[in-house]
Structures are given as C-alpha cells and as structure tokens.
Amino acid sequence: MTESELDQCYTELCQALSRQDTQGRQNTELGLARFALLAMLEINEPAKVRSLIHRAILDPSFTLPSGP
Amino acid sequence: MKAFGAYPFTPTKYQAKPVSAKHVPVLIVGGGPVGLTSALALAKQGIKVVVCEADDSVCAGSRAICISRRSLEIFQRLGVVDKFLQFGLPWTGGRSYYQEHEVLHFHMPHDQHEQLPPMINVAQYHIEDILLQACLQEPLCEIRWQSKVSYGAQTEQQVAVQVETPLGEYQQTADFLIACDGGRSSIRESMGLKLLGTSYEGRYIIVDILLQSDRATERLAYFDPRCNRGSTVLVHKQPHGVWRIDYQLQADEDPVEAVKAEAVLPRVQSLLEMMGEKADWQPIWISMYKANALSMERYHHGRVVFAGDAAHLLPIFGVRGANSGIDDADNLALKLAHTLAHPKQDLEPLALYSIERVAAAQENLRQAMKSTDFMAPPSHAFALLRTAVLSLAQTEPRLRSLINPRQTTAIHYPKATPYRETCFYYQGQKTYLGKLLAERYPRDLGICFDLPAQHVDDIVLNHEQHAEVFSRYHISTPTRILIRADGYIPHD
Numbered sequence: 145m146t147e148s149e150l151d152q153c154y155t156e157l158c159q160a161l162s163r164q165d166t167q168g169r170q171n172t173e174l175g176l177a178r179f180a181l182l183a184m185l186e187i188n189e190p191a192k193v194r195s196l197i198h199r200a201i202l203d204p205s206f207t208l209p210s211g212p
Numbered sequence: 213m214k215a216f217g218a219y220p221f222t223p224t225k226y227q228a229k230p231v232s233a234k235h236v237p238v239l240i241v242g243g244g245p246v247g248l249t250s251a252l253a254l255a256k257q258g259i260k261v262v263v264c265e266a267d268d269s270v271c272a273g274s275r276a277i278c279i280s281r282r283s284l285e286i287f288q289r290l291g292v293v294d295k296f297l298q299f300g301l302p303w304t305g306g307r308s309y310y311q312e313h314e315v316l317h318f319h320m321p322h323d324q325h326e327q328l329p330p331m332i333n334v335a336q337y338h339i340e341d342i343l344l345q346a347c348l349q350e351p352l353c354e355i356r357w358q359s360k361v362s363y364g365a366q367t368e369q370q371v372a373v374q375v376e377t378p379l380g381e382y383q384q385t386a387d388f389l390i391a392c393d394g395g396r397s398s399i400r401e402s403m404g405l406k407l408l409g410t411s412y413e414g415r416y417i418i419v420d421i422l423l424q425s426d427r428a429t430e431r432l433a434y435f436d437p438r439c440n441r442g443s444t445v446l447v448h449k450q451p452h453g454v455w456r457i458d459y460q461l462q463a464d465e466d467p468v469e470a471v472k473a474e475a476v477l478p479r480v481q482s483l484l485e486m487m488g489e490k491a492d493w494q495p496i497w498i499s500m501y502k503a504n505a506l507s508m509e510r511y512h513h514g515r516v517v518f519a520g521d522a523a524h525l526l527p528i529f530g531v532r533g534a535n536s537g538i539d540d541a542d543n544l545a546l547k548l549a550h551t552l553a554h555p556k557q558d559l560e561p562l563a564l565y566s567i568e569r570v571a572a573a574q575e576n577l578r579q580a581m582k583s584t585d586f587m588a589p590p591s592h593a594f595a596l597l598r599t600a601v602l603s604l605a606q607t608e609p610r611l612r613s614l615i616n617p618r619q620t621t622a623i624h625y626p627k628a629t630p631y632r633e634t635c636f637y638y639q640g641q642k643t644y645l646g647k648l649l650a651e652r653y654p655r656d657l658g659i660c661f662d663l664p665a666q667h668v669d670d671i672v673l674n675h676e677q678h679a680e681v682f683s684r685y686h687i688s689t690p691t692r693i694l695i696r697a698d699g700y701i702p703h704d
Contacts, residue, residue, distance in 0.1 A: 181604060182604065
C-alpha cells in the first residue's frame with residue numbers, strides 16, 4: 145500500500161463511519177467491530193492479530209485523549 | 213391470562229421410615245441425579261449404600277433437560293440406558309438465528325460407529341425417577357426420604373452426621389460420605405469449604421409450556437429476534453409436549469416484575485407466533501436464572517467427598533451441569549468401591565478422583581464461561597463484538613464457530629483420555645466397545661490388537677477382520693489398549 149493508497153483507505157473508513165455516526169454512535173462502534181473481525185480473518189495469523197490487539201489497545205503508552 | 217397447566221408427570225410421595233442401620237459403608241447426602249447415579253453405581257459393585265434425601269419425592273419444575281452421550285454411556289453401564297432412550301427425545305444439532313436470518317446450523321459429532329445419540333432431551337424429574345426406580349430394585353441401596361442431614365465430624369475411620377426426620381432425629385455414621393446436596397450444599401458449608409470463581413450478572417427467565425407440535429427436536433437460539441428485540445431466546449423441545457424456553461432479560465428490566473406471568477406470557481406468545489407455532493399452549497413453570505461458574509479447589513476431604521453441584525456450579529449454556537455431575541458419580545463410585553475393597557490401603561483413589569474431576573470442572577468452566585460470555589455478554593465490549601459476529605456470520609462462514617454453543621463432551625484428564633466408540637463384528641455379532649464395557653462393568657476392558665489375550669477378560673482383534681477398529685484407534689503395530697471401567701484410556 146502506498147502512502148496515497150493508505151490515505152485513501154483511511155479517508156474511506158472515516159467517511160463510512162461518519163455515515164454510521166449519523167444513525168447513532170453505537171453504529172460507528174459496530175462498524176469498527178465488524179471491520180476488526182473481517183481484518184482478523186484476512187490477516188489469518190493469530191500472533192499478528194494478538195500483536196495488533198496489544199499495540200492498539202493494551203499498550204501502556206496508549207491513553208485516551210483528554211479533549212473532545 | 214392463560215391458566216397454568218401441570219407437568220405430564222406426578223411424582224410419587226415417599227415418607228420417612230424408622231431406620232435400622234446406623235452405620236453404613238457409604239452415606240450419600242442428596243437424592244438428585246448425582247446422588248442416585250452414585251448410589252446405583254455403588255450398589256452394582258456390591259457396596260451397601262444409604263441415600264438421605266431431604267424432600268419426599270423426586271424434584272419438580274424445570275431443571276436439567278439435556279443428557280449427553282457421555283452420560284448415556286454411563287447409564288448403559290449401570291443398566292438403565294433403555295429407559296432414558298424410551299423417555300428422551302434424541303437430537304444431533306441445532307440452529308441459531310440473528311434477527312430473521314439463520315446464521316448457524318451446527319451438528320454434534322455423530323457417525324455410523326455411534327450406538328447412542330449425542331444428546332437427548334428429558335426432564336430432570338424423569339431422570340431422577342428412572343434412577344430411583346433402578347435404585348429401588350437394588351437390595352444394597354436404601355433411600356431415606358424426608359431426611360435432612362447435618363454434618364457432625366469425621367475421624368480417620370468414619371464420618372458422623374445428624375439426621376432430622378418427621379419421626380425424630382438420629383445419629384448416622386458411615387465409612388464415607390458423598391455430598392451431592394446441590395449448589396447450596398449444607399455439608400460443604402458446615403465444613404467451612406467454599407466455591408470459588410465467577411458469578412454473572414445477566415439474568416435469564418426460564419419458562420416451560422405445554423404445546424403440541426411436530427417440529428423437529430433441535431436446539432434453537434434466537435439472537436435479537438423480532439418478538440423480543442435485544443434479547444436472546446433459547447428453545448428446547450422436551451418429551452410429552454413440554455417445551456423449555458429461556459430468554460435473556462435486558463439490563464434495565466426489573467427482575468421482580470419480569471418474572472411475573474403477566475410479563476412472561478405475552479413474550480412467549482409473541483415468540484411462538486414468530487416461530488409459526490399456532491396450536492394452543494399452556495404455561496407450566498416460570499423461574500429466573502443467573503449463571504455461576506464456580507468450583508471447590510478439591511473434592512476429596514478425608515472421608516467426605518463432593519460431587520455434582522455441591523462441588524462445582526456451571527452455567528447452563530452447553531448443558532454441563534447435570535452431565536458433569538453424572539460423570540463425577542461414575543468416576544467416584546469406581547474409585548470408592550476400590551477403596552472400600554482395600555481398607556488397608558490409603559485413600560489415594562479418592563485423591564485421584566479429585567484430581568481428575570477438578571481438572572474436568574476447570575475445562576467445563578472454561579468452555580461454559582465462553583458460552584456464557586456469548587449468551588449473556590458480561591460487558592458492553594462483549595455485547596458489541598457479539599453483534600458484530602452475528603451480523604457478519606451469514607456471509608462469513610468462518611465466524612460461525614464463535615456462535616457454536618460448545619455442547620458438553622467427555623473431558624480429557626491429565627493422564628487419561630475418553631475412549632472412542634467403535635462398531636464392529638465380534639464373535640459373529642455386531643457390537644460396540646460401549647456394550648462390551650457395559651457387559652464387564654465394573655471391570656476394565658482390555659483390547660489386544662494382533663496379540664493373544666493377556667487377561668481373561670481381554671478381547672482379541674486382528675487387522676484382517678477389524679481393520680476399521682485399527683484405523684479408528686490409529687493402531688499399526690501389535691498392542692494392548694486398556695479401557696478403564698469408566699470409559700477412559702490411561703496414558704503416561
């Protein structure tokens with residue numbers, strides 16, 4: 145994936161989730177959860193999936209932003 | 213509102229009687245499925261056994277409803293399986309729906325080598341009554357009704373208890389006591405022992421109804437159905453026109469109001485309409501359930517041994533409760549009989565019972581908690597991911613295993629593995645390993661593969677005539693396999 149392809153995918157995800165957002169925040173969450181499950185199947189490597197879970201959520205350096 | 217009907221079973225009432233034997237080899241506290249299975253298994257091995265049951269009949273209401281193949285194999289060895297097959301409705305799989313779509317159609321392992329179905333549905337009152345009638349035929353088995361037991365003390369030689377009956381109190385002693393007195397075991401509490409683990413917050417309403425329907429027997433699960441949005445509903449067909457319905461309460465529902473008939477019956481009506489069931493129906497039973505996943509650390513405490521719910525409490529999802537208790541009873545009865553037959557030896561077989569069945573409980577807990585996490589999500593995150601799985605499963609077959617209810621199966625012990633049923637011709641007759649085990653009960657079964665018999669009870673199989681058995685057991689060189697009387701193959 146090139147930088148511009150990454151940028152395009154990122155924007156598409158944001159736009160898709162924004163559309164969900166208009167129907168309620170829970171739909172945004174559900175969209176992300178569905179995306180995570182499909183990504184798990186595509187990655188198809190337990191070690192890689194666990195590593196991503198750790199880096200995305202469990203890493204101690206991860207803190208919630210204080211602003212809105 | 214609909215009038216309540218009655219179960220198609222009237223339990224016989226039994227009264228306390230004067231007792232003579234104030235010392236017995238084995239005293240069983242609790243006359244439920246686990247206590248009665250233990251009693252039957254011990255009596256079949258020539259052990260005098262007394263069962264003290266606080267109530268005056270077998271149980272009432274909606275309790276255990278599914279008996280696994282493993283339990284049926286145990287009942288076959290105890291000579292009662294035919295009654296279970298006569299009363300029970302066999303089934304091999306089930307379906308799960310998300311909203312209006314089928315998202316899983318599962319099948320439990322079943323092939324032409326199996327003699328027994330993977331599961332039957334039969335109500336606990338029938339389970340207890342079948343076992344009770346068999347116990348009453350055993351001269352060595354005495355059932356004492358209306359007999360409430362309080363733990364007293366134990367020495368190196370015996371256990372002493374106090375028994376309270378309508379006819380008065382008396383002291384009873386026994387070489388060994390088996391506590392099968394349920395989740396609120398008074399024996400366990402009197403001994404200061406505890407169950408450890410997790411209690412879940414999610415609540416389920418349990419409803420039994422009478423409904424005549426020719427729908428197939430299978431486990432039905434409805435997630436977020438249109439009749440009960442946001443909830444999960446389980447449906448099981450039982451014998452004699454009884455249906456068991458379990459549905460999840462929402463977190464914001466008042467449980468006191470939710471369990472009332474006026475709240476429950478419209479939901480049942482709406483579910484039946486959704487299922488296309490048009491016949492008239494009657495409610496029989498309503499109760500509420502909260503899942504627990506708890507176990508004692510050890511089941512053997514000197515001359516007191518714990519089994520069933522007294523030793524461990526498992527969530528209902530996956531039907532491990534009564535089935536694991538029946539497995540406890542089978543394992544324990546063989547080891548206890550051995551201990552009684554060798555009084556000069558130590559209590560090592562009972563310690564092994566504890567090791568094996570605690571390991572089984574831990575595995576059962578692990579599986580049952582996974583089922584419960586899906587059926588009654590313990591947090592927003594679990595609920596969110598469950599919805600994600602359900603909403604994708606129709607188009608993503610690889611996600612469907614996450615919906616599978618993980619129905620109970622025989623558990624591997626640290627040093628023993630459950631035998632695999634096999635059908636073959638032996639001495640001119642079609643037979644099964646399970647049948648040969650039952651014929652030999654309580655003896656072990658030795659199988660010699662391309663070897664002469666090593667023991668008088670051994671069966672001898674040769675590759676030419678029994679290629680399928682060799683293949684099913686992955687045997688390529690002459691060898692002897694021992695199947696323990698409880699159906700386990702020991703290994704190092």
